[in-house]
Amino acid sequence: MLEKGPIGLGNTGRNTTIVRSNYLLPQNHHFYEHSLKLWEGLEQDLNYNAMVSQRGVVGLFHSEGAKNAAVRRGNAMRLSGIDAELLDKEQIRAMCPLIDVDNGRFPVMGGLMQRRGGTARHDAVAWGFARAADQRGVDIIQHCEVTGIDVEGGAVVGVQTTRGPIKAKKIGLAVAGNTSRLAQMAGLDVPIESHVLQAFVSEGVKPLVDQVITFGAGHFYISQSDKGGLVFGGGLDGWNTYAQRGNLPVVEHVWSAGVAMMPSLSRLRGLRQWGGVMDMTFDGSHIIGKTPIQGLYMTAGWCYGGFKATPASGWCHAWTIAQDAPHTLNEAHTLDRFRTGRLLDERGNGPFPWMQ
Amino acid sequence: MIRIDCPWCGMRDEAEFTYRGDATVTRPGANAPEEAFHDFVYARQNPRGWHVEWWYHSSGCRQFLKVVRHTMTHEVRTVARATETPEVPSE
């Protein structure tokens, strides 16, 4: 395993630690449900406390149309054996009295709850996986940047790195944020753009927010870490970038959406701001699978969803590499679905990565 | 904050604009094959470096501008009108 820097400092180390499987499309929710099940046994598997905390993930809705969409999604999940429940306005109020249910610009009508969703300690996930991989004999080579992918006769034969060449018959790319650059080393243009997603943490406070809560009338979600910091974020800055930093307009939107949803956040303080670079695809869903180049595989295009996918992403990627064929969990997540039109668009925002 | 020097309105904040992505792709002609339309909509270079991109001055003069911007430094080098072809720095 090659890593250009130290492990865990890319998107793994700069996300907001949410795990859930509340996706609409069966191709997505089966995949994420597999991931969630792996999360549920991860700590025992790794003998490392990743602090997986199934405190519940709830998405609020504020209009009849959004409610119908939530019902459709929740029912799709339930029919696939995934937990979901519909909370009405009063249940939302009882669950979290801080939410401004009645008085906001967009009053809350209810929410879709997945109780098995929650959070995990992102650094611990990276460290736990690394330790377990190491114990199984994986060479983890840090500070080793891939500078070229060698392709001969339509098949990969190895990589060039800052620490010398390495021969390989099969190469898996797991470099979300930089997939385009790596794929281009093999002569491949991929339907991915790199965008920055900002996140924030507040000063620590005594327990205040128990669940992971997503606002439905603006880009905002929040949870509270075990250390007491409120971890929150929103949408993309919305333009191509590889820089791990964002700008103020999105900060303003996210923070005002936060106070709009929970007015009592107003007197708390943000402590830190950071940004991660997302692989954004043109339908908002990820890509795991083979590429047109023999022996080259990728797990990519994670949009905002990479952290929660971690165990299943690795699992499906490994399966695909080992079998040279996708598992049923990732057979729809192909690189060529944009040519065939078999899109996996959950939101219908269209072929605009910055809007996905 | 990205600041864009609109050729019509002058220096403005990114908040006045709406992003519209890669400005190097050209819509194929009426008889072009589906492949060409696929590339127009989906095929992206996604460079780490200079990027030519559409910004729509939605709260200003309502013009689509071709902006040459660096995707690491966020420096805006050139802001051109829609029909112009701005020079892209080599690095």
Added chain:
Amino acid sequence: MSQTFRLPAGGHVDRAQSLAFTFDGKPFTGHPGDTLASALLANGVRLVGRSFKLHRPRGIFSAGPEEPNALAEMREGARREPNTRMTQIELHDGLVAASQNRWPSLRWDLLSLNSLIAPVLSSGFYYKTFMWPASFWEKVYEPLIRRSAGLGRASGQNDPDFYETMHAHCDVLIIGAGPAGLAAARVAGASGQRVMLCEQDSLLGASLLGQDEAWRSATLAALAAMPNVTLLPRTNVFGAYDANVVGALERVSDHLVTPPPHTPRQRYWTIRAAKIIHATGAHERFIAFPDNDRPGVMLAGAAAVYVRRFGVKAGRRAMLFANNDAAYEDFFTLQDAGIGIAGIVDPRADSAGAEAARARGITVWADSQVIGTAGTLALQGASVARRGSSGTDTLVAADLLCVSGGINPAVQLASQSRTPVEWNERLQSWVPGTPILPQFAAGSVNAATGIAAAAADGARAGAAATGGDAGIPLPSGATGDATVLPFWEVSVKGKSFVDIQDDVTADDIRLAAREGYKHIEHAKRYTTHTMGTDKGKSGGLIGAAVLAAARGERVQDIGMPTFRPFTQPVTWGAIAGPHIGKHFEPTRLTALHNWHVRRGAEFMETGAWLRPGLYPAPTDANAWDTVLREARAVRRSVGICDVSTLGKIDVQGKDAATFLDRLYTNTFSTLPIGRARYGLMLREDGIMFDDGTTSRLAEDHFFVTTTTANAGPVMQHMEFYLQTVWPDLDVTLASVTDQWAAMSIAGPNTRSTIQKVVEGLDLSNEAFPFMAVGDATVKGCPVRVFRISFSGEMAYEIATPAGFAETVWQAVIDAGEEFRIEPYGLEALGLLRIEKGHVAGSELNGTTTVTDLGLGKMVKKRGDFVGRSLAQRPGLTDPGRPHLVGIRSVSRGEQIRAGSHLVETGTTLSLGWITGVTRAVELDGWIGLALLEGGEARKGTRMTATSPLHGETVEVEILSPHFVDPENARVRV
């Protein structure tokens, strides 16, 4: 006796006035000019808080924003605000503050037992345990951890104060108003350029306060006389962003009990600067030694600030542990103020400072170090030993131990501006290197330490930024020599803290390194070093140095964690500004809004719009009564609906028809003048984008309508293709959504109704058939009449310039009185469109094709249009795709729900879902629309509509979506 530690004179406090305040319920007094910290020190309060993890007793450690310990819950009730640094709270009469992270009281904190089990609470402890049994984490361990962590308590109530934003532009922004910043401002101001000076403190001057008041006053007077210079005290620049834009937070009213009327509590500034001068100063760092966190251990510079600026003795008997001469100068200030001096401990063998100290009669233990402290709730003394000796140590009695390990230039904002940092040997710290943006650094952040050198450096930077003349009066005086002996940690056994707030010790850092967390970012994350609210301003580099030593490397070679925003924590509400509550987003109202309000409408959110959902009448038992009454009026007689929210675009030009032909799946060039046509628009990826009617008003003039939701996106879509794809077309586009109000009058009595009020237009079916368009007047108001229908009934849409809307609307209502005309809202509109099988937002959801929705016949076979090509992709033409169908509950009274899925009875495999439902007026019971795989073939069959969320299953018939008048005859009568 209160304020026993207050000096009789000196400082920027007004001893003539007393301010009463309470801390943990106990009353105290202080003076204007005090901070809460200085007032508490003046009153002899030493214990002010408990640490984050171990709940160790803590005192005031600094005099500024770097404070790790002295955090208070400020104010009470809805204004309670946790984690506020006492060193920055300006004292005001009636101030109420409380210590935090302790229970039941600060002196007797039960969780301080954590200290006894501290050996197991080392870094990474949580990762290695609490895993078994698996179910215990959420239920047992995690709640305990969450309760004991977390610092202060949020109010949980709505904030009674408000916040504002402010946008600023300047030629030169100077950040920091110490000697360097003030000098830079004076030079830059003299150039006549627009200069802004932000200072996080309430007073400008920083180290000048109590040291060089004369130069400070003269400079402030000069700046006050420059109208082009804006001074912003109490304003912290919290982050530097792209293009020399910074965010800053002004504490407008925090020094008052409550903000004055009409005045915000805080103001969030966005400042766009052509040039920035960083005069951000430096934070003194401490030294890691055992029990270096006791109340009474304080940064040396802070102890001097309490004397100079506040006239407060931070202790009765002080000692100094320092590795640099600048700290000696600060310490001499304490001696001069009459504080008892226990001596100086210096790891250096000899120094000019030591000589000066001895000349003052101060004992100096050279080549020595502090190896421990005594006292729990307050410092009682420190143990001193020769460096390298394991033998004897001396316990020196003191209640104040001043510490200085050198200074850390405040490079955070420069670093956020992508300026690389460089190692400075003399300071043993990082300073800004060559900036990338038009920026400058001056003063101690730039390693120009001491008042004279800093001011001179500031003047230089001011001149460099403006091209002006640096020749201003400069302060004189000794340059504080901040050269240090690299000395980070006293290497003896004990709890030597490198992060005082988060209880991270040097041993924790070494443990992290031993366990493989050797990268500076890994060690930070593993130990939580620098992750407290002080962000390691004083201790960050010490931890890095300990890590470097553990790795066998130099501290300058292992780097620092990224200096992310914010330099100081930022109030959430300030960034939100006024855009909260009802003003989170703007609200859009039609010209008829007031009429709807008077009529008692219940409104629904539709994007930014408020639209009438229904108009309840006193006789309606429930909402369905209302909706059915309104819809029935349309089906049986006549109803009127405000449709002003539909997007309206004026399209003109020689090539207008060509342009529309290319944008729509159907053809508009063949549309006769005076006629309208329904059109479909795709995205380039072949997915349905929008629909609406387009009317031709003249050969070169069209009037396009869009759905309410897509008014803006369609306009942008049109501008995109016009400007970037077909710029040669002669087409102009103008949004006229706001200019025209529109009302749809529908039902069999429509013509009879509006004929009475529409003048100048023959509305008969012959003269004005379905899809006709014409101009007329109503009550003298100009109107445009469209014979179009969304309900499936005979309908006319009347548009009028918005100012006339109520007049025209009321005229129609009056004319319809004899037919019992009803205004109908969105709910009835939804009912009518579902009965008719018309698609709307839940079907036009960005994933459906024209074929999915049964509109394939509206796609022209020839000629290009947006979306034509990619709509042919196999995935979009797959016959297995869900197709629009109608559904009806078999048991007529049984409710069906939108969002339910359709399954073969007895199975759970979803084959489709219900997009919209309603009770019908034209037929019994519940009907709906659905998107169903193989929908066409399933018509006439029965399936189960299931909603596991509601625990409901309903047997439904699959039907054509056109429940009413499938031949579309009624609209043509």
Added chain:
Amino acid sequence: MSVSEPHAAVAALLKPGAHGATGGQPVRLAVRDVDIVQLLARKGRAEDAAAAIKAAYGFDLPSPGRSAGGDALAALWVQPDGWFLIAPRGAEGALARAVKAAVGDAGSVIDQTHGRSVITLSGARATWVLAKECRVDLHPAAFGPGRVASTQIAHLACTIHQRDAAPTYDLIVFTTFAKSFMESLTHAAEETGYVVS
């Protein structure tokens, strides 16, 4: 103040009298009763349109970021080859007809009298009040009488026209958003105080 149909509802949002903080330098707020016509030159016909306007009204259409004309008829640049023409309220549609008659097929003429509202903000502190939500630099060094900028204020599109050095600003907003805009503007003006006469 007398305001006719198109602007009566917006004018009614302002209550005469002094509001907000007292004792400082209050700003003044008013709604202007005007006709607004949008003129968009057809492809390649900008010069023809300009010549027609010059012939009919005696002034040159302004260049980007500028206004021209006077109180009887002002032209504001709003987009390339596009202007707002603003005149005191007259007979419904008369201004649009007159402009169309003048420019003929050299321009599209769209009546926006009802679709836009003009709120006037003036006084020594007007720029400061505007800066709370306005991202454009309105300092005299960067702006001034006769300058026009379309931007976003309080999340809403707004065209700013500085009419004099007082300064007096006309703020042109979409009518359906006028209430929201007015609430934001009056809130921003409470700190200095504001007067409606």
